[in-house]
Amino acid sequence: MDFAPDARTRELSERARAFVDEHVLPAEPVLEQQLADAPGEWSFRPILRELQQEARAQGLWNLFLPGEEGAGLSQLQYAPIAEITGWSPKLAPTAFNCNAPDTGNMEVLHDFGTPAQKGDWLELLLRGEIRSAFCMTEPDVASSDATNIGTRIERDGDHYVVTGRKWWSTGAMNPDAKIFIVMGKTDPEADRHRQQSMILVPRDTPGVHVVRPLSVFGYDDRDHGGHAEVVFDGVRVPATNILVGEGEGFAIAQARLGPGRIHHCMRALGMAERALSLVRERAGSRTAFGRTLAEQGVVREWVAESRIQLEALRLLVLKTAWLMDTVGNRQAMTEIQAIKIAVPRAVQQILDRAIQLFGGAGVSGDTPLAALWAGVRTLRLADGPDEVHLNSLGRAELRR
Amino acid sequence: MDFAPDARTRELSERARAFVDEHVLPAEPVLEQQLADAPGEWSFRPILRELQQEARAQGLWNLFLPGEEGAGLSQLQYAPIAEITGWSPKLAPTAFNCNAPDTGNMEVLHDFGTPAQKGDWLELLLRGEIRSAFCMTEPDVASSDATNIGTRIERDGDHYVVTGRKWWSTGAMNPDAKIFIVMGKTDPEADRHRQQSMILVPRDTPGVHVVRPLSVFGYDDRDHGGHAEVVFDGVRVPATNILVGEGEGFAIAQARLGPGRIHHCMRALGMAERALSLVRERAGSRTAFGRTLAEQGVVREWVAESRIQLEALRLLVLKTAWLMDTVGNRQAMTEIQAIKIAVPRAVQQILDRAIQLFGGAGVSGDTPLAALWAGVRTLRLADGPDEVHLNSLGRAELRR
């Protein structure tokens, strides 16, 4: 057992850290200004394009993707880099072309796409020239139970016809999101986990309606393409657009979710570190009742509890990454569930304490804290609410 | 000891309940539409004016104000009515002319104003013809410690000159907020709690700059006039604008805060009841893993815990109201602090559980939950962060 990161991890982490400090954090107010200057505009703002160019030039690009087509990093090696991007989630993940949902979509195409599917979409995504969306959650049902899915994908000669309503399709408000991966049922009579399929639906196909943006608390998340409600109204796509084959949708979703969840957790740790960094700065300089905040017991307690939570949970994230690398995502499922539950919850609490310390500045746009909080809050219900995972984890533990 | 409300309370509660059900809840989508139709507009939307007219006609008006000029209700009698307005905080309190900060400002004018001050401002406020703001919190200092206040109110002949920067002046973005009550220091050398004074500053006085709106978790709270940063740049007002006299600011603030805090708590209870009502509806109709949500253990547990918290805390709020009525606000200070800490925290938790149950709908604008949550979250840091009150309450308890 060895807790020291390897040389490549250290080297890349340092470069990522430097990039974020020198390029990304100073770009945050620029992004805010560019968003304010272009109300109602959902495509990436120019500053994002500039950062991408610079990051790509520095080789900080597609680091999330294991194997040749990506940077060849293991999950364990990628972890601290993903964490660093969490310091500025509106900018850094995208700057590195490592932002959700594009990462998950690229993984799906990489692992399950035909050469044609890769040629059509993966290459453009890896170059950052288009964006993508993942259309799984539905407004009318509890989507954490995949048997509830109502969208239909029906074969009709050489085509499939997709009909249904999705929402929380992150990024889909961005007109550059040219390709949607859609989950639906091809056979509602099949076994529980063989009813679903996934299919590629180009945005511009007739019948695709991006209906409206959804807000998260009061945020529209316009910086990364928002969250859309999308209606598929008898959308016809070639039969070759199906991923792997009929009935494979649940398996692909499962494969996609593992890395997706751990990457969320990695970034969330970075958000918490950002918050602690802001807290340190504030606590040392702000005075109340004759003492700096840093001298007040309750502030010290908050900071100490936050540090303990972070240190323990980061190790669990890293061990999960190591398991994914060594025994595979499926064997790491218990650990993936564990961090999916524990990390966002803890980070939310850490952010809440930071907000409390900052008072009015904490809930407003004058610090990044409130927006970070809202982002992390959604992780407790995205990809299945925590309660579903707790139940599943508990059942497994009781069967050990 | 008797836990049954009196006849007048019951009668008024029923009427308030009916008004909210029949007029206010159906008006919520109307408000959203009117807000969407008038971006950047901070004055009250027409639907609010209509509701005010109707409520006033029904005698549901100024119920918050004890004594003759108000409706003559005690705090205990007002409590369930205020709770009912909490079901729809964007509309109902204003409809009844019972919304913060105008209520607190009317109380201050009522209790401390000269006849001239009342004639100039209180009457207009009681008729709902203008709005007001309370300018106390400052961006540069921890304002929970009143000795930190940096704004100066300096005598200059027959005038006072006000200089300073305030923020979180709720309602001040509304151009109809014609009068600002400003807290500042007249004598920084005086005793700790005699340094501060309060003064009336009409919005249109030269040197008053409403600089920008502040957001709360992405919300601009435009429905009730938002939250402004306001600069007072050498603002000259007649010396007669001072409230009571120099050095009385801290005492007035204390007098204002008691009712303000309990009214916040009353409304917060109503927000929680609204959330539970939504939860009941959803849990009975939504199915996951073969059972309705209402049949799932974790949902029952959430609902039970929420009910227990609400029942206990409502009683504490009512007892606090009874103490304010019978022994006075000052003697009820411990209880006011207790509910100020306990109620928003519990209601926030109840709202968080409801959001979790609603999933994506919970964090978005499709339910009122996320906006309610954001509103309650600010109560944990408004009027002094909870930690300051916990410390003070603990010190008092240890001295008993």
Place this chain on the structure above:
Amino acid sequence: MDFAPDARTRELSERARAFVDEHVLPAEPVLEQQLADAPGEWSFRPILRELQQEARAQGLWNLFLPGEEGAGLSQLQYAPIAEITGWSPKLAPTAFNCNAPDTGNMEVLHDFGTPAQKGDWLELLLRGEIRSAFCMTEPDVASSDATNIGTRIERDGDHYVVTGRKWWSTGAMNPDAKIFIVMGKTDPEADRHRQQSMILVPRDTPGVHVVRPLSVFGYDDRDHGGHAEVVFDGVRVPATNILVGEGEGFAIAQARLGPGRIHHCMRALGMAERALSLVRERAGSRTAFGRTLAEQGVVREWVAESRIQLEALRLLVLKTAWLMDTVGNRQAMTEIQAIKIAVPRAVQQILDRAIQLFGGAGVSGDTPLAALWAGVRTLRLADGPDEVHLNSLGRAELRR
């Protein structure tokens, strides 16, 4: 609505308070000594008898029992007196002849006993001449589900034959516990809640075997007769010993549990107040790192949180008592469940904080804290674990 206690309540509370301060608290070390001097002896120690004599002489006797045979107090009037006895639960409840399980057993006999049953047992109990036990919980099954009960009560001519194994029969180690109320099944085929009956079994009946004492954490609770495992091995009692009739056991249990639970809650509040009183004393006199404990933020926070919890929960207990008095125990079931869950949990937390403040003295016998804690801990699982009640309360709330 009125939060002031009536004159009789005030007068009796003051006398109970004075009795506990003058007689009971000073008797605590005497009891400890008498227990140490008589190892293995389970009957009441002499000091208890002395306190009973004195209390009875002062009219502080059987105050728990509403109606003529008791003191005629309502639950609401009894509440503060029961709370005061919680300051010294080893001595005060027994001194007043208001200790569990005798109170519940007297209520059962009072409400459901025939004149003969009352003549045989109730009068002796009301005079404090004998003690009693309630034999419901069984070691082999989850007894919170009454259909699980395995003990059989079978008719055989003019007799019933009782066969089964019970445990947690509190007080039964005391040889003066002359009468056992036993719950068992007369008809396992009947409707869910008509299978059970209750029957009076005199301790000295052949076949009654008090097998062994059980400990609570490391305590044997010898002061109040411990907790016994009892085997009923074909025990024959006259058919007239049955309470009310066959199939009435569940209903009687329900009737008994309401007052039992609220009395536990009332006493638990007193335990918490005792702890806070000890904390106040200690915090003012103990110094660490240059300041008294009372000056340390974390101690103030603990004390404040404790005070808030106590004030809110006491009101909920009082309202529940008022409901029991005005609309009846059955109509107060939701509130009884609420306090059954909320009060012991909060008091346990308050005691835990007090223990932490006292350090080594807190976990040892040098303060009453650890023993109080152990007593309260059992309330979270006695009379059905909290989780069962939470589930039931949640279900009811979702059906409102």
Place this chain on the structure above:
Amino acid sequence: MDFAPDARTRELSERARAFVDEHVLPAEPVLEQQLADAPGEWSFRPILRELQQEARAQGLWNLFLPGEEGAGLSQLQYAPIAEITGWSPKLAPTAFNCNAPDTGNMEVLHDFGTPAQKGDWLELLLRGEIRSAFCMTEPDVASSDATNIGTRIERDGDHYVVTGRKWWSTGAMNPDAKIFIVMGKTDPEADRHRQQSMILVPRDTPGVHVVRPLSVFGYDDRDHGGHAEVVFDGVRVPATNILVGEGEGFAIAQARLGPGRIHHCMRALGMAERALSLVRERAGSRTAFGRTLAEQGVVREWVAESRIQLEALRLLVLKTAWLMDTVGNRQAMTEIQAIKIAVPRAVQQILDRAIQLFGGAGVSGDTPLAALWAGVRTLRLADGPDEVHLNSLGRAELRR
């Protein structure tokens, strides 16, 4: 970074696991019987001696001690073995001669003892022929602040005279505890952390009075020598008995506490695993309301939360061990504080949930749960209450 244990760790863990399963767990009822058969007897019961003989024969002996005189294991290698001994803390640690406080005392002698001190005491301890006690905590002061210590160690010619009162001297009730390490002040006027010294006081020295045993939640902990109050009444020992030299007491204490704390944490993890193992067994076989406990949502949630806590905290303990091995105890201080706070708290909660699941059996002696709980509860206040460590950790974090 690598999360796989090395070969030696795996091999020793498996042997320790087998020893505990085959020898220790079956010996638990034997110990209980031997304790019951010898009331008032504080020396080790025969079963412990038998287990020690067997363990020593198998080479499972003194594994805690790094370097030649011990087994040569690093902290990281020792960790899983210590965890396994936590499954049966009354027997397993002592069976392996790895029980507190002897381990800490052996470390002190090993690291700081003169050859004569080692010859006199360390060898006997390493062979398990005598036991020892560590006399630091005092009843009259908050001992977490070392400047509070009241015991005096005064030079008088070739001797030191020790005067003071200590308590919570674990193991000291055992007459085989032949040597006491006593902390006291040699120079109250010196710098804050140079006032204290440590000295070896043989039990049989005149003036040493073992006054009384202390209980922990009703337990006397007689199995491992209890916890004593000890008075040192002008005890004269040779000047050569001092450890290192005057003023070194604080430094020695700090050096001793690091390993002591991490070993407590390791064992506590094992206690939690034991509890989960019991829960799994019970939940699968016990039925309530028509379903096994394993099928109930709340039980699954408890078990899942427990598993998450354990996995995260075990990693933090292991990383702390690795830091102690690689950069030294002093550099690992933050992590040691973190686990000192987080592990006992989490394990206490896990045990509490297990107790709740077991109901009456959980609080009694019929399961090991209640006794394990009491043991872990004391860890939250032993070696300084958690709050002191939280404060210190928070201060350090704010200074990063």
